[in-house]
Amino acid sequence: MQTPSRFFHALALITVAVLGSLTVRIVAAHIKNEASQFPDIEYADARFDIVVLVGAGIIPETPVFEPDAPFSRFDLATWAALAENLGVGGETPDTDALAAAALQQGLVESTDGQATYEEISDMFFRGQLTPDRPAATPTKGEAASYIATHLTTSAGEVLLAGRGVRMGPAGHVARVESQSNPDGGNTYMITIGAMSLPMYAHGRVANGPIDLVQWDGRTVRRSFIREQGDLILWTYLEAEPIAAAVLGSNLGAREDRTGSQLTTNRNLLYGLVAAALGLGLLLFFRRRRSP
Structure with a gap:
């Protein structure tokens, strides 16, 4: 029979092991961006939207x-299977199995032919959107952009919630801390505004480097947060272009200088008016005193 001390010792070891496994999932970072996610999207117009959907677990990493x-409807089936948690994504997934699962569950009637915007809307947004060209077939990049653009709608929030993801804040990256762990690897704590969270081990970034330390001082224009059990993690960060951020900073500085110059000019004008009034009063009283 185990003594209480041995029992609590064993319980402590189990707790440490569980926490250690969670830590490893955070620190064994496998971050990708538009340059490393797929070899053929770095210059595509939809590259950021593609990375967003990979980060949300909707696009398979082929x-x-x-x-x-x-x-195609085959693409529609594979994306839908991931969105509905019917299969495993990750790198080089079995897309045939994903499409078959979607077909078996009745998500699609067929995997033959090309898909339309209307089919995309019905599949991912439950028909709550009204596409401009419902019967048109988009490219894969256009399909990704259509879905990503509407993630901020109520139907989009439902889609993200099914993947354990939600929209995060935008703003200035105030701090990035790399914390070494005893078992190896690093935890990257990133602070945006007042929110400090660790980066998900398989998170995605866009318009910025995969070296997370270099995100310190950048401006995030779109982010997503993943809830994994009791953990809340950054799963996607998209930065403003550095040129745009610098331009905004320069414009702000110019506005500050302009405002300062206006204040200086106003104070000078007030001073001149006061001096003129004082001189006028002095001349008035001198004239009254003179015989």
Whole structure:
């Protein structure tokens, strides 16, 4: 029979092991951006939206993406299977199995032919959106942009919630802290505004480096947060272009200088008016005293 001390000792060891496994999942960072996610999207217009959906677990990590290829019903089925948690994504997933799962569950009637905007709306947004060209077939890049653009709608929030993801804040990255762990690896704590969270081990970034330390001082324009059990993690960060951020800073500085100059000119004007009034009063009283 175990003594209480041995029991609590064993319990402590189990707790440490569980926490250690969670820490490893955070620190064994495998961050990717638009340059490393797929070899054929770095210069595609939809590159950031593609990375967003990979980070949300909706687009499978196939060897290539083919952003200019027509969006097929097979693609629709594989994306839908991931969105509905019918299979495992990750790198080089079994897309045939994903499509078969979507077909078996009745998410799609067929995997043959090309998909339309209307089918995308019905699948991912429960038909709550009204596409401008419902019967048109988008490219895969256009399909990704259509979905990503509408993630901020109520239907989009439901889609993200099914993946354990929600929208995060935008703003200035106030601090990035790299914390070494005894078992190896690092935890990257990133502070945006008043929110400090660790980065998800398989998180995605866009318009910025995969070296998270270099995000210190950048401006985030779009972020997503993943809830994993009791953990809350950054899962996607998209930065403003550095040129735009610098331009905004310069404009702000110019406005500050302009405002300062206006204040200086106003104070000078007030001083001149006061001096003129004082001189006028002095001359008035001198004239009255003179015989």
